[in-house]
Amino acid sequence: MISPMASPSGVAIVGVAMSDRFEPRTELPPSEIVYPVVRDALADAGVSMDDVLSIVSCSQDIYDGRTISSMGVNEVLGGYLRSESKVAGDGLLALLYGAARILSGEYDLTVVVAHCMESISDLHVVENAAFDPYIQRPLGPDDTVAAALQADAFYRASGLGPGDAAEVSARASEHATRNPRAFRRTPHTAADVAASATVCGLLRELEGTPVTDGACALVLASPERAGEGAVWLRGIGNTTDTFWTDRDITDTSALRHAAETASAQSGLTASDCEVVETAARWAHEQLMHLPALGLDAHVDVNPSGGQLGGCPKYVVGLARAVEAALRLREGAVNALVHAPSGIANQQHTVAYLSRERG
């Protein structure tokens, strides 16, 4: 069932920025990670913070080691006396909320920002805090454990295997090597992946994403403020599934539903898109997700190198949108972006971007 949602057509992306390179920056506070991307996105849009009254941020308290993580970056977001609000989830949810603020007619500009510093935490501890606190958490699971269980179940159900995931990882590393913003600077082969250390279950170290820090920002505008060369948000769908232990973790119906929603709004499908930027923290996830997006599991996607090339959690969805927007500016017409969140990818956001307003 697709809800009869309005199309977001009429939301322009007029400025984009990302951290110069996604890499561990343990020496910096979050504010110094966020400030450059806000500054650069505003400059890219040709507007000043004085023109902006609305900001939607995305970050996670537990990763920043404080409550109200947006307060730690309040001044550099331009929060002082402005309407800033924070969502906690993948950055594409901040894009959804920011688009709603534009479509409401109350703001003609909205800055959308996400940041995450993976390097400053013990990831096992912070990931474990997302599990059911009464029963699951004491058993010590983290996202890697859930991903390993998912990979095993997915391989049994699909007939694919670690060799297919190794190919995905190798292609991602080749793309990342050509992207100065990505963390990975040297490509690896499928054989390198197979020879890398076992992390958990079937998962090998080089199938995963490296630990990185960074931020990403977009400036959204109404059509009146968009000007020449804008990229248009044509559709955006978000769908959650039930908690990981209440469902078949090989099932991708939530992703399919999010993709159908975005398609219904935009009139676009994956086959209309020259650019596909899809997030996966482990290579097998991409093999699972691409068919749900209407693509062959083995198709070459993520010209940026994707999350496997190095990109922090929660930033990853917005980073996919920025990478897609940059390629649309270079001549591509339509782009599909996707990012999941939650244990074993419980929730998905899919968006279509286009050079054409539609």
Add this chain to the structure above:
Amino acid sequence: MPDVAIVGTGQTDHKSRRDDVNIPELAREAVDRALADAGVTFAEIDAVCFGNMDLFEGLAENEHWLASTFGAEGKPLLKFNTGGTVGTSTTMGAYYLLKAGFYRRILAVGFEKQAEGNSQGAITTVGDPIWERPMMAGAIGNHAVMASTYVADSGVTEEQAAKVAVKARRNACLNPHAHLKLPDITVEQVLESKMLAYPLRTLDMCPTSNGACAMVMAGDGHAQKLAARPAWIAAVASAHDQSFQGDSPKRMSEMRSLIAVRERLYAKMGITDPVNQLDVAEIYEPQSYAELAMCENLLFCEKGGGGRFIDAGIPLIDGELPVNPSGGVLSTNPIGATAMIRVAEAAMQVMGRAGDHQVKPDVQTALATGYGGNAWSDALILTARQPSR
């Protein structure tokens, strides 16, 4: 851009402990009551907006764990996380998503089960780790500093603040959901209660509550089918102060964020005389002095006149402008739900569903505020009249 209204509300009966339920069960109580109040089932909800503070219960990304609690499977689910304001941030998020036309009906929900966590330990982390945390740990330390500056600027007395504390706990006796009900409380008892940090005594502060609040919100065309008298959201505004207390020395007597929000809302609504143009206000008063300072900043009285405002009885439940007839935050404070309770209570007044604490049968215009974090202010004006009609 469709108008947006609140068409149903639900609250738990807020308490200092709820050992009979776990976290999902606590949240679900409010959700079930809101759905029943609106006369809808999960099948008619298009999306869920959820607000909660991760560190207070030591949970992270709990929207995933709680998705089924909110009936969100197969739907969009947005988690908001902004501190004391989270209930208003969540409401405003739902407002914009409906205003954009993305969805027809949204379930908004917030909760806090503080007995399973350490809220003050979490709140301590809002301070700068080097300069602020050692001096102003938790909410009490921060508020003692702010209340002291307000006392110095306004000359408000301990007795006048105590009257606010008394008003709240007596109003709470009329509200079946309120936590701290003290029918026989006196000003003397407030003044004799234990000093926490000057000038705040135990009875000047909000309690630590466990509870949840939920609302069903709907766009034009759908709202009218679900409520005979929807509470329309006529205006919303949000603003931050600076993060360091030292950057805003008059943080309470001159609340820059609340002044900014007030100016935007009153300009949009044409409000020049709020005491006469508003029928009721549900404001987020974390302590007794704060309510008086906020009333000044909302122009309910002249600057420095907060003490005389309560002396004159204007904010009493039968006064000229009832402030917090629900008992307010001083009576009920499940943090992740607290600001949403302000909105829900304002909506109940507009919808005529506030029961024994209904201030008058025909509430046309109500104000609700949220407060938190870096002296962050949210505010909404709810009306019985549909905004665009």
